[in-house]
Amino acid sequence: MKPKHLHFLAYLEQLFIDGRTIFFAIVGIIAFFHLTWWHFFILFFGWLTFETLDFWKRRYWLTEHELVLTSGILRRKWRHLPYQKIQNIHRSQWFFLKPFALEKIAVDSGGQGGERSNQINLPVIPIWVTWVLQQKHQDPDIALSPLLEVVSEKRAAKSSDFDQGLAQKNGDKTLRTKRVEDDADERYETSIKDLFFYALTAPEVLLQFAIVFGFLGHLDDQFHFFRRLSDEVLAQSLLIIGAAFVAFFFILFVFNIIKTIVLYYGFSLTKRDGHLKIQRGLFEVRQLTFAEARIQSVQVEQNIWRYLLGLATIRLRLITDKSGDDEVNRKLPTLLPLIRVKRATRILHRFLPGLVPEENVTIKPDSLYPAWAMARNAVCWLVVISGIGLSFWLKTYTVVIAIFLIVIGGFAGFFKGSVTGATIVKEGEVLVLQSARLFTKKTVYLRWANIQSMTVSQSVWMAFFKKRAHLEVVVRTDDASTEIKTRYLPLPEAKAVYAAYQKAY
Known part of the structure; x- marks a missing residue:
């Protein structure tokens, strides 16, 4: 050429x-x-x-x-x-x-x-x-x-x-023989209905509402338009206020639905000859082709809405310089936008049989201690931070906000501890780590060969009284590395995982 x-x-x-x-x-x-x-x-x-x-x-x-x-x-x-x-x-x-x-x-x-x-x-x-x-x-x-x-x-x-x-x-x-696209080893397509629910359960809707509401509040400080309007509306009916908020949320949902469909329209996952191809997009069709061996780990994500509805998003860690190509998640490219949890492992097993088992993996803590400990940690940190903030700015509404954040932080910590755990599957070849952050549950599948390092740590209190340990795994992602932490595991469980890691090498 x-x-x-x-x-x-x-x-x-x-x-x-x-x-x-x-x-x-x-x-x-x-x-x-x-x-x-x-x-x-x-x-x-x-x-x-x-x-x-x-x-x-x-x-x-x-x-x-x-x-x-x-x-x-x-x-x-x-x-x-x-x-x-x-x-x-x-x-x-x-x-x-x-x-x-x-x-x-x-x-x-x-x-x-x-x-x-x-x-x-x-x-x-x-x-x-x-x-x-x-x-x-x-x-x-x-x-x-x-x-x-x-x-x-x-x-x-x-x-x-x-x-x-x-x-x-x-x-x-x-x-050598090459199959055409229609004869791919495996193929999966996401429907418009799945994209619709993906948009409705996206966590950024609440953030967008807060940003727009804050912007309108600053705008009102200059023109006092909304203050005069609210006075007139209150004189008539509170029903109009409720209708305005519903309309506002409706506009945000429509915006996210359009955005999701534009990004993920025609989403398909294809496997052929050991290579996977992800294709998506309406106005700009994007494709990512990579070898199965380049996958570092698979991550099953569930925010609180999808957790309650039994839905999940599947993402990948790849050895790549451009995984940030995904506008929705700039760290982990999306493998499957939205799928029911009951089907997730079965579908993943079809594409990645060496990494994901066919049956669902259930991980539950041995007691409520991890949930209580993480809720306690979150509340203590937020109390200290709120106390420092209130010492400079003590108002009635700041106290209410501080109490609200402390309560939410406690629930987030309790949720994280209630789903934290680790197990070994695929006849000892794959480690599964489960944790959560900000009400988002994450289940990670990774092979021993893809783990860069593993650390088991304990505080003095955990070593002498609770017999617990933190497990930290370092995995390569992009051109750097990332840490996956699972906290307050029973000490025998953490040692068993570490022993299996040493045996693999």
């Missing part, structure tokens, strides 16, 4: 992104310098020339063994990414790119340093390039020339069904 320039639309995107930065720089220049029109013309011409040269110097190509990208004007850079080192491939296609068979991709290598150091971004390239790259990623031994022949034939026929063309070419005995 010969070196290729990016599509012209990538140049326009580059101008738009860099132009925003230049705009604020020009505003700063105007504030401190008095420039004439021809000064601005020279600056604009110089910037446009630089952007054009930068775009022209950026080229990419595929070889038999690696993806190559060159860039830079004064300082040239050559970036080589072998196909075996590719961790994940992120695909993104806006609706206006689809008629031209174009898309954007980001290829992760999963090393230390983040996106800038370990990721190759190719904005606006033909989709056939991504297809060839995925084939080489899944099977680096496959020859490049037959793949390019399939692309050439399909493009001549004005078709983009490259998988079908590759399957037909298998008759030449030059390629």
Whole structure:
């Protein structure tokens, strides 16, 4: 494959992104310098020339063994990414790119340093390039020339069904059998009804209500409009106030439903040849393709509303530089937006049989002590913080707010302690940790091999009187690591988990 320039639309995107930065720089220049029109013309011409040269110097190509990208004007850079080192491939296609068979991709290598150091971004390239790259990623031994022949034939026929063309070419005995998408090993699609309930049970609705309500309160300080309106409404009926709040919540719910459908429309999870593909989006269709071996852990999340309704969201920890691509959760990409807990492990077992058991895992504390201890800790901390705050700002409503936060904190701690626990499944191969934070229950499945380190700790009180211990597990995520803590476990249980971890190595 010969070196290729990016599509012209990538140049326009580059101008738009860099132009925003230049705009604020020009505003700063105007504030401190008095420039004439021809000064601005020279600056604009110089910037446009630089952007054009930068775009022209950026080229990419595929070889038999690696993806190559060159860039830079004064300082040239050559970036080589072998196909075996590719961790994940992120695909993104806006609706206006689809008629031209174009898309954007980001290829992760999963090393230390983040996106800038370990990721190759190719904005606006033909989709056939991504297809060839995925084939080489899944099977680096496959020859490049037959793949390019399939692309050439399909493009001549004005078709983009490259998988079908590759399957037909298998008759030449030059390629191994490849299934087309409809013959995937496993496939799961999320319905509109699931997305609807996902939006209704999203915790950010209450936060949005608080933000908007606070903004309107500050606005009322200036115009006193709502104060006069409330006086008139109170003189008529309290029913109107209730109707206004209901209408306000309705608008927020509609907004979240629209947002969720735009982000997750057509959500599908597909597994084929040991690789998983997540696809979603209405106006911008996004795809994330990764090998099953890149999964560090699976996390089943339930906020308080979904916990009561028996619903859950499934998320992943991946070795990746771009898991923040998920706008809804910027740390853990979504594997399944919403599913009933009773079906969750069964569906996960179909896609990840080596990580998730087929039967539901039930974890319950041995007593109420963890719940009481965590509620006690939360209340004590909030009492201290509230006391310090009230010493500076003592009002009737601040006292009410402090009491409310203390009560909520106590319940949150009690809920966390009531679901905390750990167990070992899959014949001793997988550790399951369960805890909660801010009324969100989290159940994490992870293999011993994906644990970076494990710590068992005790306070003096726990060691001599309660025979309890805290278990802390460090797992790699993005280009760093994260800690998963399970507190107040019975000491024999914590030691058994630690012993199993040592035995695995």
